[in-house]
Amino acid sequence: MLIDLHNDVAMKLLSHGVSLFRSGGKLHIDAEKIRKSRPDALFCACYSDPNFLGEDAMEVVRAQIRILRENFGHPESPAEIALSFGDLDRISSAGKTAAILTVEGGYAIRDRLEPLEELFRHGVRLLTLTHSMATDWAGSDADQPGRGLTTFGEKVIAKLNELGIIVDVAHASTETQLAAARCSRAPIVYSHGGVRSLVASSRSIADEAIRAIAEKGGVIAMSFYPPHLMKSPELDPVWLNRVMKKMQIVVEDPSVSQLEKFKCLARMFEEEQPPDNPHAGLGVLADNFDHVIELVGDDFVALGSDYDGIPYTCTRIEDLSKIRRIADYLRSRGYSDGRIEKICGLNAKRVIEAVLR
Ligand SMILES: [Zn+2]
Structure with a gap:
């Protein structure tokens, strides 16, 4: 089982005007690389830049949803959009990759819940609450680390639960992460980043939030970007x-x-x-896995590459075609096959099964 909880390929497709089939070698993820690594599921984010709010945010998100639909709807696409856990099962059993659409940043929402219904209708099945700026209802770790969720923010979580959209607290403040874990009725995820005890930054997660997400049955996914994983x-x-x-x-x-x-x-x-920026091998990625495992066990760690959202990666996993090298490395580090399966996909699969009906 291989599931990656975060990539930004939609942003790249849009900003470079390329496709998964004619990528010009510009992308970490393209059709050939998907065929080579054959992941069971890829979470493909539509990036909502915090400079755009409300309808402006919705417009850039819609443009990325359209581009993902065009690419994954292509007759030669090795991936197909999945809307439910059943879809994921069917698509991966047929030897293809399930693409799960996500939105990174809740900037389209402002003070209304209707945008969430629209995103759900478009096939979005995970929402990252904030990116690098707070919304009116949730603190981002980058600009308002002391702020949590407002009462309206709690309503956003309830609506996501009701619709069957996964709540993602990557980029959010610790207060927001703890509040989301507290009020969500379903498991929540931290889709891409590092652990704070190894790197103190707005792109790492504190131990108390790791514990809260694990208690909820969610997952904490590590990105492949060295500055997220080690001191810079x-x-x-x-x-x-x-x-x-x-x-x-x-x-x-x-x-x-x-x-x-x-x-x-x-x-x-x-x-x-x-x-x-520092460079590193797979050791720093595994150091971050190890920390989460020591803290809460191996049922809550996952992969969240951030491919196409980062300028470079840990060495040996430079693009999606090489992602299976992680399993080889972890085996050489003494991880059991069972533990590797959990990290590379089974843990994420459990959350998808719990939330995507
Ligand atoms: Zn991100």
């Missing part, structure tokens, strides 16, 4: 300032449509990388 140098303030200014100019340009702005920001996000 502080971001250079001069670099950060320059990038923020460049982004602001795009955001405030009245002559460009929202969708063009989104594509431009996505390409900028890809091009502008911090200069001293």
Whole structure:
């Protein structure tokens, strides 16, 4: 069983104007790479950039849903969109990959629950509550780490539970993660990041939140991006300032449509990388697995690559075609076959079965 809980391939398809079949070698995930690694399920995110709110956010999400539908609906597609656990079972038994649509960032919601119904109708089956900015109803760890869920935020969780959409607390503040675990009636997930005891950043999860998610029967999925998994140098303030200014100019340009702005920001996000990012092998990924296992056992760890949302990965798993090397590495590190199966897919499958009806 192989399930990856997070990728951003939709953003790449849109911003580069390419397809899974003609990717120009630009993508971590394409049709050939899916065929090679044959995952049972890939969670494909539609990235909701926090600079776009309400209907503007919905527009960029819809554009990514359309592009995923076109690609996965292609007659030669090795993957097919799954709407339920039954779909996943049927698609993976037929030797194909189930693509599960997700939205990364609840910025379309504002103060209304109706957008959630629309997303569900479009086939979305997981919502990452926030990205790098808080919403009115949930704190992001990047900008408002002290804030949790408001009463309306609790209603969002209840609506997600009612619809059968998985609640994802990656990027959210610890307060939001704990509150979501407390009020959700279904298991919740942390879809991509590292553990805070190894790397103190807004992209890592604290032990108390790991415990709360595990108690709920959810999973904590590790990304493949070294800066999420190990100590990195502080971001250079001069670099950060320059990038923020460049982004602001795009955001405030009245002559460009929202969708063009989104594509431009996505390409900028890809091009502008911090200069001293650390590189690492699979050992740091396994260190993060080990920490979660020591804390809560091996039933709650999973994979959340962040392919096509990160500029580079741990060595040896540079794109989806190489993802099965993780199992080989974990075996060499002394993990049992049973434990490897759980991390690489069975744990995530349990959550899908519990939430996607
Ligand atoms: Zn992310």
